[in-house]
Amino acid sequence: MDHPSTEPCTCSALRRATRAVTTAYDAALRPSGLRVTQFAILRLLDRLGPTPVTRLAAEAALERTTMARNLDPLERRGLVRIAAGEADARERVVVLTEPGRAAIAAAMPHWRAAQARIAARVEPGAVAALAEALIAAS
Amino acid sequence: MDHPSTEPCTCSALRRATRAVTTAYDAALRPSGLRVTQFAILRLLDRLGPTPVTRLAAEAALERTTMARNLDPLERRGLVRIAAGEADARERVVVLTEPGRAAIAAAMPHWRAAQARIAARVEPGAVAALAEALIAAS
DNA sequence: CGCGGAAATGTGCATATACACGCATAGTGA
DNA sequence: TCACTATGCGTGTATATGCACATTTCCGCG
Numbered sequence: 331m332d333h334p335s336t337e338p339c340t341c342s343a344l345r346r347a348t349r350a351v352t353t354a355y356d357a358a359l360r361p362s363g364l365r366v367t368q369f370a371i372l373r374l375l376d377r378l379g380p381t382p383v384t385r386l387a388a389e390a391a392l393e394r395t396t397m398a399r400n401l402d403p404l405e406r407r408g409l410v411r412i413a414a415g416e417a418d419a420r421e422r423v424v425v426l427t428e429p430g431r432a433a434i435a436a437a438m439p440h441w442r443a444a445q446a447r448i449a450a451r452v453e454p455g456a457v458a459a460l461a462e463a464l465i466a467a468s
Numbered sequence: 469m470d471h472p473s474t475e476p477c478t479c480s481a482l483r484r485a486t487r488a489v490t491t492a493y494d495a496a497l498r499p500s501g502l503r504v505t506q507f508a509i510l511r512l513l514d515r516l517g518p519t520p521v522t523r524l525a526a527e528a529a530l531e532r533t534t535m536a537r538n539l540d541p542l543e544r545r546g547l548v549r550i551a552a553g554e555a556d557a558r559e560r561v562v563v564l565t566e567p568g569r570a571a572i573a574a575a576m577p578h579w580r581a582a583q584a585r586i587a588a589r590v591e592p593g594a595v596a597a598l599a600e601a602l603i604a605a606s
Numbered sequence: 607c608g609c610g611g612a613a614a615t616g617t618g619c620a621t622a623t624a625c626a627c628g629c630a631t632a633g634t635g636a
Numbered sequence: 637t638c639a640c641t642a643t644g645c646g647t648g649t650a651t652a653t654g655c656a657c658a659t660t661t662c663c664g665c666g
Contacts, residue, residue: 394645403620494624559615
């Protein structure tokens with residue numbers, strides 16, 4: 331081999347696939363005005379109820395500061411509200427608002443469509459399994 | 469089901485895995501001063517030789533403007549050089565410099581280590597196959 | 607040769623992601 | 637009560653990513 335630059339990079343392949351899939355989901359969610367990342371945060375919040383930023387980040391396996399910044403556009407649009415913690419003054423508790431709940435509902439059918447389009451060609455379980463394995467390996 | 473927010477999102481799972489893997493690769497590449505994205509671009513350039521930005525983006529399946537901006541830090545550090553096209557004045561041809569080549573070489577062992585760590589737990593072929601399927605489905 | 611469409615870029619804007627620091631509050635042991 | 641440590645956050649900086657628009661240059665046709 332004249333060039334070692336031909337060996338495939340697992341990380342790059344993964345990033346590339348993620349870009350493609352994300353673009354597809356974002357396109358599908360377009361009418362709802364949400365991106366898949368934002369939709370995911372809203373859904374998580376819906377599941378967890380009011381949650382401090384750090385815990386929210388942990389649940390999403392996101393860097394804390396990343397989560398905090400990802401919340402900004404959502405707060406600006408009134409989809410979430412951020413309140414000071416009651417027991418602990420350091421905490422900033424994120425709360426899903428009614429408009430936020432409505433945004434989830436509005437986006438849901440588009441999200442399902444995207445999910446279905448992918449599932450038609452790729453076993454969702456396979457993705458989940460591989461994702462888990464990759465996370466464990468990292 | 470009281471909450472539809474529990475159904476797993478294929479895209480989010482994938483993004484999460486990619487974050488984890490990227491973090492691992494970036495950590496491994498740390499000593500080289502390159503990120504995995506930058507390393508990938510340099511390697512691509514090494515494979516292709518001098519290439520206009522748009523074609524480089526197409527090869528990497530990256531948005532054109534994204535590629536252009538990803539080149540900025542590399543150019544700033546002198547790892548690539550950007551010259552005006554000779555035949556076509558519109559083109560901006562990206563060229564791998566000697567320091568760029570050296571950077572690849574320096575990063576290579578760290579990259580291999582990261583690759584090996586992942587490969588020990590996850591079949592690289594499986595990732596590649598799934599990535600391809602996902603891209604095709606998007 | 608001149609014109610109109612196509613191709614290659616650049617720019618502005620918005621979000622996503624993570625690391626290094628620094629601040630404020632909570633909790634704990636002497 | 638008073639350090640000391642641990643915890644929850646915010647900010648600064650840098651990169652990564654993509655869309656919408658505007659600009660420049662090329663090329664084929666009349």
